[in-house]
Amino acid sequence: MTTFLAAAAWAQEATASKEPVVSVAGTEDFEVRWYTPREHLADFPDSHGHVADYGEQVNRLTLLGSSKWGTLFAQIDEVTLFGDRYFLNDVSMCESQLVRPTTGDLACHTRYVNLEKVAWTQQFGGGNVTLGDAYASFGRGMAVDLDRNVDIDLDTSVRGVKAVFRPGAWDVTVFAGVLNRQQVAQDNPNALKNLAALPPGSERPAGPGISPDRMHGVAGLRLDRYGIGHVNAGAHVVVWDFVEAPGLEGLGELGSPDVIVPGASIEAIDVAGADLFVEADAFVYPTAAAWGGADPRTGHALYGTATLYPGRTVWLFEGKWYRDADYLNHPTGSELYRVAAPPTLAYERVITEDSSAEVASMNTLGGRVRVDLIPSGPALPDVTRSTPYLAVAVLRDLDTGGLHFNAVPETIVHPVIGMEVLSGHRVFAFNAGARADLRDDLQANGMDRQLHLDFDVKNPILGEWFTAISASGEAFAWGNNGALQQQDYVEIESSITAQRGSELALVWYTDYSSNPLVSSVGNLADRVYGAFEVQVKPTDAWTVKAFFGSYKAGIRCSGGQCRQLPGFEGARVAVTGSF
Template sequence: MRRRAAVLCSLSLSLLPALAVAKDFKLGKRELNLSVTETASYSYRTDNGNSDPNDDNYHHVLSVLDLALSFGDVRLGARLDLHVFAERPCDSDATAPPATACGNRFLNNYLIDHRRRFYLPERLYAAAARPELDLIFGDFYASFGKGIALNIVKLDQLGQDTAIRGGKFIFHHSDLELTLLGGQVNFLDTDEATGLRAPWGTDPIVAARIEYRFFDTVVAGAHGVLVITDLPAGTGSRTPGADHHTVWGVGLEVPSLMDGLLAFAAEFDLQSSRVEGIDRRGIGAGGGGLPGAAAYASATLNVKGLTALFEGKYYDDFLLGAAPAKGEPYALLYSQPPTLERIKARIDGTSMIGGGRLKLDYNVGELGPLELRLIANFGLFHTWFYAESHRVYDAWGGVELQWREGTGQLHITSGMRREAEIESGQLHRRDIFVELDFEQKLAARHSLKLTSELIFRQEPNLLRGTTEDWLEGEVILSYKWAPRISLGVFYERQGEPQIVREREKRDPLLGAENYLGGTAQYFFDSGTYLALRGGQNREGLKCLNGLCRRQPSFAGVQLSFVGRF
């Protein structure tokens, strides 16, 4: 094992300093540009404190190689991923597919999954971009209107990037835009956070949208989407092609009325689904045509430093995504109904919800040496799931302060989100949160940054018949010496009783609720850097650049390199 770890380590280090190249050259009279970008990391995960030993003590080298060749308006691209594991993580479930099952973990087990030992073409595409025409063959992303009908976009920050592999045609002439696409869903084969193989089937999708801009003011659009969902081969007994979902929708957008005083957007979609054996909610006989509907509207009023944003929505059994698969690391969704929920809010499903939200944003302006902005938000929603319905209150406010021409700033946001059953009044969840971001330029090239989020959670424990309270959150302090060095230390706390009970059995060094770590980055150039992370991160909802996913806890070290030119 030591020898294998040494090979993995030296392999990753040998990759590090080399792989970021852009080169212009000529082929005949044609000018070509080749760019090679490498993102490589080596990580060693120790015992992360949960009760599963099968995600501990493994080495992981990940190399993501992006190649792009451009000439004129044409671009050919590929993303090749290589995962190499020593003592790879595995799924202890006896019914897990052979590729992820634990059977031979401590033998030479990655031989049974030899696809991982080579660069896999996760993304391949050929694209042509003319002033009035975009044509893509291979992997592409797609989002229609407000994302209610279709939203498959780049999400690789959390290792859950999904694309469509097929063909896409966009024609934009004057005020008209027409999009036609077809292909199969193409998700990343290996989930970076867990090291396990993704379990879904490759669902076929065809879709079309037309948009037209009237009178220089109104953008109107209509679209249709068909998805055939199925379970991966060998994991179910459904009739191939039997399950399908269709969505039809129309939308209207008025980006600016009365010289920017007003703006308005609305969309309405209808979904019809047929799922063999079960309905979309996972219970009942199903099998028939299951109707769903979504309506969304937002309006903005802008008057002298005050912006008022109203959002209203009604989604009834509206959900478009892959069939749930055993051991899935996250729910694979093909649409994302809009919501102005705080990006870090923990939400239990948005497929059956109705209500509205008002957000006020007031730019007070300069107050002596300070610049001040105030934000207030109030939302009231109902969610339902068959006979049970909940009421959600969501209220929060914030202050943004800047001083010395923006070289120092402070953002503080605080609020409460409460969800309770309507009939009995029983609490379902309550979060009180405080978020703080502080940054100060110290001298010409030095700056200090403090980021913190604390959440006081309360939830009933139905098994124990009690209500549990706990605190979770993080404090991150970082220092940058521009343009080369960035250093950070972080403290995280996760007091969720279920997690604490598991960690107590593992006797963690810092106590069952505490996590500590540090980071160091060296920038060779503004876009090329080497980063070292060590310590522990808590299990829970992790948000990175606005995208959230429930991540497993991490303990160990990670050395990564990102380079592009």
């Protein structure tokens, strides 16, 4: 009866009000691709050429319902592999690469559908409460930084409860739940093929494709006080509880915290023309879970910035000292994501297999200064505005374990210059730098050296047509790495675009790599990759893309996380949009 009355009241309200009671919006991202990688299994009895050909269809649907009772958000991902076959003794065989969980195993098909994210949020006053999936980030991200990283398609949320209260000048943020990693990779193959690693004649492994998630526990509390004169201050504590067993089985392991991170930050805004920020965190390890069984030590992370605005310049100073703090990220390393990340001070666009170690260093100390020369007045379309900058980072990396190629500590020196020019619809921007990783035994083992350049140029040509050219390249030379010695290399990525307004874009991509660590093979030549893409926008909200060709594999770092991305050769069609 109560339900009936509530429904009646709801219906009455809907009739009385012309505004919709519930409004629904959403986004859709649908893609079909056919892989034809140039991989052949040595000595494998295959007479049909492309042994590893297969198709992949990926769909991501998000829905958002809004009403006075809050918003309900859901993200549903679906992936299907098809045509996933190989030939054994000239007999066509099927295989399934999406292993568990799966909704069905059909002939040469595997499909997986997952409710990746679901959240109900209600606003009250200036605050809000969320049940379900929410992101969490405190301070500069050193204690907790769970977010969506679009660049490399990582999305880890806290599935539980999160609330933000804003009484007066205070912010109180509290959350608790288990980690929920996005399972389906939208832009990358969900089937991991590693044929070259198989010995001749061996049976193909089933997977790994999508592996079961582990539901690590996390809870956090942060208090912020704004407007104490020019000062904002905050303090937090985050408790991590990592589990071993996948899925719901892991919940039974919760209850004994593995890492506790108390921390505090203070920010002063516009004090004598400067902005200041300092954060300090301690990393306490009650168990050895994050240390792989070794005796844990208490770690710390310090990070500070000072920004000054004298005359027509902006000076940004950053400093950090990070010791035994990154163990926090070890338990999720096998699941390819990090739960917290400090600012790196590194130019992430050119991070390599070796220099990525600095991102995840256990023991690093350093600073960076950047100065921008700025014109006067606001940036406006009819004013040509050039902002050159110079940045220099100096880092002392004392960690020689993990991903590090160097056996002794090193000092990293990395100057970068750049400029951004905006003039109406014309754009020119570039960044160029040189990095040297100077080992302490410089005479014996030398240094890693890197030169890099990237630029973007956009120029109107006729009517609504314009061109855009983007390119980035780097040359890397290794020091002496003994048994781990790698080959020096050059890598270039570029795109040339001819575009008519928003409606039509024609893009040509060219990649080059002489890096032997890159696992893909080019389609134009062994080291050269080419691809063509047409992008059409039939309405404001929808875009259709068709791609044919190849791009290279490689490491890509973004937001303090790095991921080895596989190369691609084949064709794909994508439809994205909102409604």
